[in-house]
Amino acid sequence: RKEVEQDPGPFNVPEGATVAFNCTYSNSASQSFFWYRQDCRKEPKLLMSVYSSGNEDGRFTAQLNRASQYISLLIRDSKLSDSATYLCVVNMAGTASKLTFGTGTRLQVTL
Amino acid sequence: DTEVTQTPKHLVMGMTNKKSLKCEQHMGHRAMYWYKQKAKKPPELMFVYSYEKLSINESVPSRFSPECPNSSLLNLHLHALQPEDSALYLCASSQTSEQFFGPGTRLTVL
Numbered sequence: 001r002k003e004v005e006q007d008p009g010p011f012n013v014p015e016g017a018t019v020a021f022n023c024t025y026s027n028s029a030s031q032s033f034f035w036y037r038q039d040c041r042k043e044p045k046l047l048m049s050v051y052s053s054g055n056e057d058g059r060f061t062a063q064l065n066r067a068s069q070y071i072s073l074l075i076r077d078s079k080l081s082d083s084a085t086y087l088c089v090v091n092m093a094g095t096a097s098k099l100t101f102g103t104g105t106r107l108q109v110t111l
Numbered sequence: 112d113t114e115v116t117q118t119p120k121h122l123v124m125g126m127t128n129k130k131s132l133k134c135e136q137h138m139g140h141r142a143m144y145w146y147k148q149k150a151k152k153p154p155e156l157m158f159v160y161s162y163e164k165l166s167i168n169e170s171v172p173s174r175f176s177p178e179c180p181n182s183s184l185l186n187l188h189l190h191a192l193q194p195e196d197s198a199l200y201l202c203a204s205s206q207t208s209e210q211f212f213g214p215g216t217r218l219t220v221l
């Protein structure tokens with residue numbers, strides 16, 4: 001089983017739609033969780049850290065379910081500019097400097 | 112300044128060449144990283160420097176040699192690379208577990 005698993009997609013959605021991505025992780029002692037966004041041929045950019053209480057930033061909402069070991073990202077009112085690959089990233093317990101990346105979920109928002 | 116900068120943006124080198132990639136951050140972050148990323152794959156960690164000391168080497172071949180001259184700078188020296196080493200090389204820095212990436216150097220080995 002992969003340490004961090006994501007559906008690779010692609011998710012093709014129309015502008016204005018709501019789309020949700022899930023990610024599961026294998027190590028129950030994992031401590032920190034993130035969503036990064038990566039555009040084609042660009043670097044990953046931190047989108048959100050994910051907290052146990054859930055957090056929201058504008059159109060983006062992230063949730064963490066420790067009991068089920070999954071993380072979600074909800075994007076409301078999708079924009080064309082949201083088209084990118086979304087990477088689920090976990091800081092495994094006992095590995096303070098190491099991040100483990102999922103393979104990413106590709107989102108394509110269309111007119 | 113919240114940027115991590117990398118030079119060069121693109122690099123083409125032969126298998127006998129010696130070249131260096133450079134990374135700089137001025138955020139006072141304690142840790143700096145080198146990653147390798149192939150197309151349609153997530154970044155793979157290569158090296159971690161913490162407080163200017165090498166703390167993690169992910170069994171990277173010796174043809175890749177990292178160097179941290181000071182807390183703001185990180186170099187990756189390349190020698191006798193193979194065509195399969197062609198990839199995007201990303202530098203990142205962090206103060207806590209959140210890492211911030213530079214734009215990368217796209218390396219092609221001929």
